[in-house]
Amino acid sequence: MTVFKDQTAPVLTIDGPSGSGKGTVSTMLARELGWHFLDSGALYRLTALCALNHGIDLDQDADVAVLAEHLDIRFDVDNGSVFLEGDDVTRELRTEKTGEAASRVAAYPAVRQALLARQRAFRVEPGLVADGRDMGTVVFPDATLKVFLTASSEERARRRYEQLKGSGVATSYDEVLSEVMARxxxxxSRAASPLVPAEDARILDSTHLTVEEVLETIRADLGKLSLR
Incomplete structure (x- = not known):
């Protein structure tokens, strides 16, 4: 755990695999603290979706990286909407197809480098809650507090399956579990910024925890740093 010794805005990073609950927890904490919020996964999903929309081969890392550098995107913080090239793509970003494509392009070093500066630009006063997979290891290695939120693959697949079913998406639990494990x-195992906890991260297994229990643990850690 690293405490800032200068005037740089504090950062809380919450990393972890898909379905661990990090998006829900990060959003709630950012709202509660009055801090800015970065959903880094959305940037990779936007890159992937833009590539799919323009017929760019996802295996061509150089082409995808160029696309990432010039993304025309906008986040509406009031209602949580995300716009790509002027179109509201909030629902499209959360589909399994986009998620699968995002996982593929995120493995490319050139794409990660192209999006690095964009992510770091979110670090402004009064503070930032950053949700992702390498926030504490690569993007903000000097973060004030680092959390790695995880859960069993079976539980994460169950959560995702229930979410998709509630949205009217036809799928099966076995199919979702297979996708979760493959992702x-x-x-x-990727060479560029693999999904691993930072050495100084607080590791939280949410398999048997409620959202409120996860929040309480992080609140307590923040309280020890006198940031709340």
Whole structure:
């Protein structure tokens, strides 16, 4: 855990695999603290979706990286909407197809480098809550507090399956579990910024925890740093 010794805005990073609950927890904490919020996964999903929309081969890392550098995107903080080239793509970003494509392009070093400066630009006063997979290891290695939120693959698949079913998406639990496990393997074994906890991260397993219990643990850690 690193405490800032200068005037740089504080950062709380929450990393972890898909379905661990980090998006929900990060959003709630950012709202509660009155800090800015970065959903880094959305940037990779936007890059992937833009590539799909323009027929760019996802195996061509150089082409995808150029696209990432010039993304025309806008986040509406009031209602949580995300716009790509002027179109509201909030729902499209959360589909399994986009998620799968995002996991593929995120493995490219050139794409990660192209989006690095954009992510770091979110670090402004009064503070930032950054949700992702390498926030504490690569993007903000000097973060004030680092959390790695995880859960069993079965539980994460169950959560995702219930979410998709509630949205009217036809799928099966086995199919979702297979996708979760494949994404975990790809994210944790990639050469560029693999999904691993930072050495000084607080590791939280949310398999048997409620959202409120996870929040309480992080609140307590923040309280020790006198940031709340």
């Amino acid at each position: 975990d393997e790809r994210d944790s």
